[in-house]
Structures are given as C-alpha cells and as structure tokens.
Amino acid sequence: MRAAPVGGRLGHSPPDRRSTAAHVKQNLVVYYSHSGCSRQVAERLAAGLDADLEEIVELHRRRGPLGMARCVIDAWLGREPGIVSPMHSPHAYERVIVGGPVWANHIASPVRSYLSETMEELPRVAFFCCCGRDGAHALGDMASLSDCTPEATLMMLDREIQAGDFAKLDDFVARLRKTGATAASVERAA
Numbered sequence: 001m002r003a004a005p006v007g008g009r010l011g012h013s014p015p016d017r018r019s020t021a022a023h024v025k026q027n028l029v030v031y032y033s034h035s036g037c038s039r040q041v042a043e044r045l046a047a048g049l050d051a052d053l054e055e056i057v058e059l060h061r062r063r064g065p066l067g068m069a070r071c072v073i074d075a076w077l078g079r080e081p082g083i084v085s086p087m088h089s090p091h092a093y094e095r096v097i098v099g100g101p102v103w104a105n106h107i108a109s110p111v112r113s114y115l116s117e118t119m120e121e122l123p124r125v126a127f128f129c130c131c132g133r134d135g136a137h138a139l140g141d142m143a144s145l146s147d148c149t150p151e152a153t154l155m156m157l158d159r160e161i162q163a164g165d166f167a168k169l170d171d172f173v174a175r176l177r178k179t180g181a182t183a184a185s186v187e188r189a190a
C-alpha cells in the first residue's frame with residue numbers, strides 16, 4: 001500500500017480527463033469466473049450500472065481435478081497466471097468494478113493478475129467477490145493488489161445467488177449510482 005492503510009488513494013484520475021471528458025465512460029465491470037457465479041453477478045452489475053463488461057480470460061484454462069488443485073495452490077502461493085490482454089482500457093472509464101471467486105480464502109489468481117497488470121491505470125474502483133462462506137480476506141487482497149480504496153464492496157454467497165436473492169447486489173448498484181452522480185456533479189461544478 002503506497003499511502004494510508006488499505007489503499008491510501010481512491011484511484012488514479014484518467015489522464016487528460018477534462019479534455020477527453022466526452023469520451024470517458026462511467027463504469028467498466030471486469031470479472032473472472034470459473035463456474036459461472038461471478039459471471040452471473042458481473043452481468044447483473046453491468047446491466048444495473050449500464051456498464052461495459054470485460055471477462056478476464058486465462059492463457060491456460062483450468063480443467064478437471066488437476067485444475068481445481070491448481071486453483072488452490074495458485075491462490076495459496078499468490079501466483080499470477082498469464083491472462084489474455086484486456087479489451088477495454090481502464091483509462092477510458094470513470095470507475096472500474098472488479099471481481100471474481102474466492103479460492104482458498106484469497107481472491108482467484110486471474111483477478112490477482114488483472115489487478116497487478118492494471119494497477120497503475122485504474123481510476124476509481126469497487127470490488128466484488130463470490131464465495132461459499134466468506135470473502136472478506138479476498139476483498140482485502142484486491143485493495144492491497146490495486147493499492148486502491150474501493151468506493152464499495154460486495155460479497156455474494158453461493159446460496160444467495162442460487163436462491164436468486166440479489167438484494168445486496170441491488171444495494172451495491174444503488175450506492176455506486178449515487179456516488180457516480182455525486183462525482184459527475186462535482187466535475188460539472190468545477
């Protein structure tokens with residue numbers, strides 16, 4: 001962390017923000033998903049925020065029991081597996097919302113790779129994770145890796161997703177829409 005505890009900064013301002021204001025879009029949702037939960041959450045977030053969507057794709061996919069074992073080992077060791085270059089530049093957005101599954105109490109390794117690769121380009125951020133029991137530590141991983149304080153965080157449990165209970169997600173969207181509007185009005189007033 002470069003400044004204050006868990007991300008002293010609120011993210012970088014996009015370069016030449018004023019001159020490119022007309023081209024800066026508001027939200028980008030970036031996700032990795034192995035078995036579909038995080039994809040479902042990301043798609044719902046993107047729809048709620050009218051955001052663009054970016055999937056983190058690994059260079060080497062994880063398949064079968066060996067793939068599962070790699071998930072755990074990579075998460076334990078804090079590995080950063082190779083990922084396909086992102087299609088969307090974080091620079092082009094006011095805010096990037098990043099998320100994925102929890103593996104062995106950590107954020108999934110491909111999300112780790114994305115945050116490490118883009119940390120210098122990230123604008124304002126928010127994070128989400130999907131988990132069976134607890135994702136607090138994984139959300140902390142994301143703040144440390146990006147060196148950003150998130151505007152909001154969301155932890156979705158598998159049982160909530162399976163039951164179609166998206167109340168927390170809808171609250172998260174409402175909070176982000178509110179802070180988005182606040183930031184836009186500050187910018188207009190400046």
Ligand SMILES: Cc1cc2nc3c(=O)[nH]c(=O)nc-3n(C[C@H](O)[C@H](O)[C@H](O)COP(=O)(O)O)c2cc1C
Nearest residue numbers: 034035036037038101102104105130131132133134
């Ligand atoms: C290898 C592996 C390790 C996991 N470790 C945890 C864990 O430590 N804590 C937890 O709450 N959930 C854990 N889970 C559950 C996933 O985080 C959860 O099912 C998540 O929603 C999967 O997201 P996805 O469908 O987008 O891949 C683990 C799942 C896998 C496959």
